[in-house]
Amino acid sequence: MTTHAEPATEPPVSAAEDNDDETTTDPGWFHKAVVYQIYPRSFADSDGDGIGDLPGIISKLDYLQKLGVDVVWLSPIYTSPQDDNGYDISNYRDVDPIFGSLADLQQLTDGLHARGMKLVMDLVVNHTSDEHPWFIESRSSKDNPKRDWYWWRPPRQSPVGGGGAEPNNWGSAFSGPAWEFDQATGEYYLHLFSRKQPDLNWENPEVRAAVYDMMNWWLDRGVDGFRMDVINFISKDTSLPDGPKAEGMLFGDGSPHFMSGPRIHEFLHEMHLEVFAGRDKPLLTVGEMPGVTVEDAVLFTDPARREVDMVFQFEHVALDQEDGNKWRPRKLRLTDLKQSLGRWQEALAGRGWNSLYWGNHDQARAVSRFGDDGQYRELSAKMLAGVLHLHRGTPYVYQGEELGMTNMSFGAISDYRDIEVLNHHREATTHLGHTDAEVLAALAPLNRDNARTPVQWDATRHGGFTTGAPWIAVNPNTSHINAAEQEDNPDSVFSFYRQVIALRHAEPVVAEGDFSMLLPDDEHVYAFRRSLPGSAAGAAAGVAAAPGVQLLVLGNFSGEDRTVELDGGGWGDAEAGADEPELGHYPAELILGNYPSDGAGTHAEITLRPWELKVFRRQHNN
Numbered sequence: 009m010t011t012h013a014e015p016a017t018e019p020p021v022s023a024a025e026d027n028d029d030e031t032t033t034d035p036g037w038f039h040k041a042v043v044y045q046i047y048p049r050s051f052a053d054s055d056g057d058g059i060g061d062l063p064g065i066i067s068k069l070d071y072l073q074k075l076g077v078d079v080v081w082l083s084p085i086y087t088s089p090q091d092d093n094g095y096d097i098s099n100y101r102d103v104d105p106i107f108g109s110l111a112d113l114q115q116l117t118d119g120l121h122a123r124g125m126k127l128v129m130d131l132v133v134n135h136t137s138d139e140h141p142w143f144i145e146s147r148s149s150k151d152n153p154k155r156d157w158y159w160w161r162p163p164r165q166s167p168v169g170g171g172g173a174e175p176n177n178w179g180s181a182f183s184g185p186a187w188e189f190d191q192a193t194g195e196y197y198l199h200l201f202s203r204k205q206p207d208l209n210w211e212n213p214e215v216r217a218a219v220y221d222m223m224n225w226w227l228d229r230g231v232d233g234f235r236m237d238v239i240n241f242i243s244k245d246t247s248l249p250d251g252p253k254a255e256g257m258l259f260g261d262g263s264p265h266f267m268s269g270p271r272i273h274e275f276l277h278e279m280h281l282e283v284f285a286g287r288d289k290p291l292l293t294v295g296e297m298p299g300v301t302v303e304d305a306v307l308f309t310d311p312a313r314r315e316v317d318m319v320f321q322f323e324h325v326a327l328d329q330e331d332g333n334k335w336r337p338r339k340l341r342l343t344d345l346k347q348s349l350g351r352w353q354e355a356l357a358g359r360g361w362n363s364l365y366w367g368n369h370d371q372a373r374a375v376s377r378f379g380d381d382g383q384y385r386e387l388s389a390k391m392l393a394g395v396l397h398l399h400r401g402t403p404y405v406y407q408g409e410e411l412g413m414t415n416m417s418f419g420a421i422s423d424y425r426d427i428e429v430l431n432h433h434r435e436a437t438t439h440l441g442h443t444d445a446e447v448l449a450a451l452a453p454l455n456r457d458n459a460r461t462p463v464q465w466d467a468t469r470h471g472g473f474t475t476g477a478p479w480i481a482v483n484p485n486t487s488h489i490n491a492a493e494q495e496d497n498p499d500s501v502f503s504f505y506r507q508v509i510a511l512r513h514a515e516p517v518v519a520e521g522d523f524s525m526l527l528p529d530d531e532h533v534y535a536f537r538r539s540l541p542g543s544a545a546g547a548a549a550g551v552a553a554a555p556g557v558q559l560l561v562l563g564n565f566s567g568e569d570r571t572v573e574l575d576g577g578g579w580g581d582a583e584a585g586a587d588e589p590e591l592g593h594y595p596a597e598l599i600l601g602n603y604p605s606d607g608a609g610t611h612a613e614i615t616l617r618p619w620e621l622k623v624f625r626r627q628h629n630n
């Protein structure tokens with residue numbers, strides 16, 4: 009799926025027109041929060057069926073509290089045929105028995121709240137399962153009252169030159185066409201993902217009302233917000249036109265016609281008014297938005313517009329692929345990464361809010377993708393944590409990232425479980441002329457199962473994940489990469505994540521300071537500065553005045569020593585109009601690093617060891 013999109017239009021509803029009173033709590037509470045994503049199927053199995061479950065998560069609540077995270081995002085646990093591991097929901101108001109029960113979920117919610125943590129559920133409402141009663145009714149006849157709850161179209165005359173009679177040329181994200189023919193009514197239905205995930209028709213106000221009613225039902229049960237799955241796909245060009253078809257591709261790219269479509273801001277604002285406005289507790293909403301532009305993200309996350317708090321954007325996780333094609337991986341250039349993340353920092357500063365992530369259940373493991381999962385695994389995992397978490401935004405830790413878990417080596421296609429992988433392998437070997445070996449090699453770096461191997465709790469065969477046969481193999485390196493070896497080890501990746509999370513809680517400059525990218529052209533060192541003026545530092549501390557605070561963050565993204573030149577030691581004194589910058593004028597202290605301190609302070613020239621992170625802090629008088 010190509011990740012480009014035209015900027016969506018302005019909403020018809022201006023924030024000024026709606027006068028709902030916002031929640032009484034601090035609307036920016038999530039600036040200081042860190043979110044932990046759990047993919048329940050792979051987190052912890054309590055009953056030995058080889059699949060993670062809610063009681064398994066409940067058994068790890070103290071672990072999460074020790075880590076210091078504030079919010080847990082749960083990937084879907086609803087009733088589902090599991091065609092896409094739960095992102096195909098057949099009952100939004102119940103828990104699938106493989107994960108447990110509503111009572112288990114209530115116990116988990118209460119357990120999180122008792123520890124001062126919040127629960128965010130995954131909201132998958134661009135599509136349902138084809139086994140959802142809504143779709144079963146919709147497909148039963150052309151005049152069923154729910155027919156228009158989904159996208160149904162009659163066959164079109166086969167275009168000149170062959171091809172099917174699908175209503176347009178769009179391809180599915182999981183290979184094949186985005187349309188499935190339904191014999192019973194002689195029409196096609198749209199599915200941007202698997203044929204068992206029919207797209208809901210959000211143009212229908214009955215669909216929207218039913219979704220909002222379900223969301224309110226969850227909030228009334230104590231849930232604290234939602235991660236909204238491909239939520240920018242819910243508004244589509246209703247004419248469903250063909251998309252551009254690249255040379256060699258079997259299908260067209262429909263994304264210009266379904267990413268951030270013409271009514272997306274209207275729908276999200278309506279959702280805010282119908283579900284979130286007036287709630288008297290802090291809530292978190294994050295919209296997963298493939299293809300979202302930074303210009304659109306400013307509109308989506310501007311608090312005054314009351315749409316979502318933040319978005320998951322995909323630019324930085326498309327830089328290591330040719331033309332955004334994850335099966336054509338290429339070496340990441342650090343300058344591209346800095347340019348992308350720096351642009352998002354600058355564009356949303358003071359107007360919207362960023363999410364910050366290296367990985368999730370759809371992306372390869374961070375240390376394998378952005379770091380070094382060999383000789384420098386621990387050092388690079390820590391460096392990645394420090395660089396990401398000290399940006400301006402809300403950081404997301406994907407399960408196992410805090411342990412430095414790595415990608416998995418899958419030997420054969422039979423070792424994979426992900427529908428995206430299995431469908432691509434079949435299409436590539438049967439329709440595109442590739443060999444099994446070629447496809448396996450292309451799949452290895454960025455496939456989603458890399459992140460879906462079970463969390464490694466200890467060094468036993470199945471990593472303490474299950475006493476049964478795991479649904480997907482546990483990475484054999486659980487022998488030395490596991491929670492048991494790290495929880496109480498002060499030098500572990502886990503302990504380092506605790507430190508960097510604690511820094512966000514303790515230092516207002518992390519949550520609120522402005523961001524300046526440094527060394528934009530350096531291919532090996534990621535450097536930036538965070539600054540919080542005294543007035544803001546005082547406000548954050550609740551005192552009349554406080555010294556200003558700055559952080560200088562330096563990360564070496566390479567396995568060699570790197571020496572860099574920083575004007576004024578990187579503190580920006582010259583830009584601030586100070587006299588000839590005296591580097592020692594405001595002494596800086598090293599507050600975080602992944603090596604034993606070498607005692608060096610900030611100077612015009614700084615040398616970083618392989619994968620070294622250095623975070624300096626200094627106070628100043630303005």
Ligand code: TEU
Nearest residue numbers: 092095132181201237238298334370456
């Ligand atoms: O993912 C949306 C999405 O765009 C993914 O297809 C992603 O681009 C791809 O997996 C990267 O290769 C969401 C969920 O996170 C994903 O797990 C679901 O499969 C998908 O939506 C359909 O619900």
